Amino acid sequence: MPAIPNDLLDRIRRLEDAVRVLAGRANIRPALDEILAGRVRIGEGGTLWVEAPSGEPVLATGLYDAGKYGLYVGRSDGSGAAMVVGGEEAGVRQMIRLFPRPAGHEAIVMDDANDDGWLGRPWIPLPLPVSVFGTDWPSTTGGSWGAVSRSHAPRQHSHIVVFGSAYCDAGTTGQMRLVINGTPVGPTVSVPSGGFANLDWRGPLGAGAWGDLLTIEVQCQRTTGGGQVYAILRELFGVNSS
Known part of the structure; x- marks a missing residue:
């Protein structure tokens, strides 16, 4: 039997060990129910x-x-x-x-x-046109806050946008505000004698839940004089918070 160097035998043993390791790994299936990194690509109409x-x-x-x-x-x-x-x-x-x-x-x-x-x-309603003449609007001569118009609607947003106008007869001043479920919302507007003022505001409705029934009132009061205070909303809708 010819002499075989020891280092060659060692190399053969190492090769045999490597083959066994590779054969074992080839029989191990990867997990088919999870993806830990990378992406899944589905193409060609898949x-x-x-x-x-x-x-x-x-x-x-x-x-x-x-x-x-x-x-x-x-x-x-x-x-x-x-x-x-x-x-x-x-x-x-x-x-x-x-x-x-x-x-x-x-x-x-x-x-x-x-x-x-x-x-x-969906199709969303737009505000209906209203009279441009202040004396055609709902009005009051009351010296304390009272509703001149009222509506009801389910709540759908956390914030609202409102635009309204008020008018006073000559020699009379007054105020206008928006009240929802008994709570004033937005600023109180002072109306000059024989002139107009606008309520223009965007802000939160406060605590509540989607679908709550809102009672919406335009309220006015006369502060001086003996004439009428008129008010109307031209725009009112729910909006997002920012």
Whole structure:
């Protein structure tokens, strides 16, 4: 038997050890239920689909049948889509649409498919035009605060924007304010004799919950003289907090 150098035998043993390690690692499967770093890429028309145990789709993103890429968010109780991006017909521009329960209802919130930057639904009322003549507005001769007009509305925002006007007969001065659920909101406006003043304010409504019924009053009082104090709102709507 020929003499084999010891260093060569050692190298062969190390190679055998390395092969065993590689063979063992090749049989170890990576975890298939978590991603700890990096990203998941789905391309070439692929789709990510997540469904509830009942089989209801709750999330799908990828290629729609109409050839658009988009997103579907559904409700696991079977009441249909909650939000859809890109599920329109092929000839309609891509929109964001929110849907109510149950399934089959039309979208209640969406952007405009034809005009960029605009809301499609819901349709929001605009203030109705009012008389430009102060003497046609609701009025009072009372020397203490009292309502000259009143309305009711469900609360939907934390803040409001209000614009109103007041007018006093010659020789009379007065004040105007907005009161919601019995609490004055915004500034009190002083109205000069024979002149106009405006209530122009944006600010918080205070504590409350969405859907609370608001009782909205325009209140006036006469401070001097013997004539009428007139007031009307031209604008009142809910807004975001900033």
